[in-house]
Amino acid sequence: MATGTSRVDPGPQDVAQIIRLICAIERRDALSQEEREVLASTISSIRAVPAGTVLVRAHQTINESTLLLEGFVARQYDQPTGQREITALHLPGDFLDLHSLTLKELDHDVVALTPARVASAPHECLRRVTETHPHLTRLLWFLTTVDAAMHRQWIAVLGQAAAGRVAHLLCELQARLALVGLANEHEYALPLTQMDLADMTGLTSVHVNRTLRKLRESNLADVRGGQVKIPDIHALRGFAEFDPAYLYMRRQPS
Amino acid sequence: MATGTSRVDPGPQDVAQIIRLICAIERRDALSQEEREVLASTISSIRAVPAGTVLVRAHQTINESTLLLEGFVARQYDQPTGQREITALHLPGDFLDLHSLTLKELDHDVVALTPARVASAPHECLRRVTETHPHLTRLLWFLTTVDAAMHRQWIAVLGQAAAGRVAHLLCELQARLALVGLANEHEYALPLTQMDLADMTGLTSVHVNRTLRKLRESNLADVRGGQVKIPDIHALRGFAEFDPAYLYMRRQPS
């Protein structure tokens, strides 16, 4: 699938990282010690891939889901006209392609936008979990419905003007990265090109550039050199009409 | 919740209709006789509502999912500016708010765009199913992931120009309505206003009107009087670059 990358069994630090990310998932819902172990045991090999790697090719049968350990991964449609539409962005801690448990094939590519490290969870193992652990199953199901909620939000945001779209995206990334400790209230690393941002917001890279300048001039957000700086997160959220409720980051009463 | 509508236990024709719609669901995956009965047994009362009824209000706790028997239902965000964004359209046979099993609250409204008839499936019953029937659970999960796949497609389509968006929507509705016998290759009833279509495609009603005229003049689709006529479905699909794969309408090998 991936060329030139080798799969490795998880080392001690890998396991520690996996556990840490599972803890992030646990912010969504409490797990018993046994459930935590069962979930961790579904994850087998780990691989590191360079930027641009196609993790899942459209119309290809999928046999495993993936826990993203490091890097940024996009779901993208490549139109015959050459233009690219990014419909979702995955961050470290995201469980990718969990929906592939029920949808064996996708009509789009899943691509690493930056160098990334991913851990695979074979469907075989996950399938077994769904047959023996109803509560864990509901958690996995929950994660896929949160993805759907993000999709809906993106659709709604695409109705706004350019500045609103970009600002909303910056807010969403701040909130999601903060969940896994990769952002604070004032800044975070965003190693994406303006072209990437353009394909996520449905704009051209030229217009994204102008929009970022406007946001900088109005002191709402400073995006430069792969770093996002936010002087006042509440001001930015107000401008973008961002309400993090749709991310369901608080613990769900199960 | 709904004003002036009364809930009624399903009558004989209702049961027949429910069974028919479950059969449509079965095009997705085979069910055993027992599973079919268990699924049907989760559905209790039925109610008819007039156009404009808010079936689920944003930020309200949800205690039941819904099988849509008749009518068109939209998921919509009402922006403070007064503008409305429709992120999904539900058709007869759709199982609504299945995701509310894991997401107790939504940030948007669910509204009947036309008079509608809905049957409710209490979470309590569905929850019990998820704890005893792994295969049925996977089918329900599957239905929510198909919703997510449709959302992704909508996001991608919003990157196209107006004519493409409208044409794609017409194609999607034709395919989905055909699944439940409400469309054939050449026409179907679409009792929505141009304003509704505008809020689904992210356009203004004025521009939807102009776009529909263009589609009519180029002989791709004739939308008038609540009726959609398609001289050549392949031509329209080609123009819209519509590929029904994302609807996952063929049976999934479980």
Next chain:
DNA sequence: CGCAACTTTGAGTGAATTCAAGTATTGTGG
């Protein structure tokens, strides 16, 4: 150091919007 990829800025174009007015179409009470 030099190439490649990305970013920035300018000028002109075009698609979709807003504003505005007028025409069906539908439903309702007299």
Next chain:
DNA sequence: CCACAATACTTGAATTCACTCAAAGTTGCG
């Protein structure tokens, strides 16, 4: 059955937002 209101649809004109095309400036990497 008609007059009237309300809603939906249609068309025109002017404007705006975002795009395309083009070129210069940066940055990073081999």
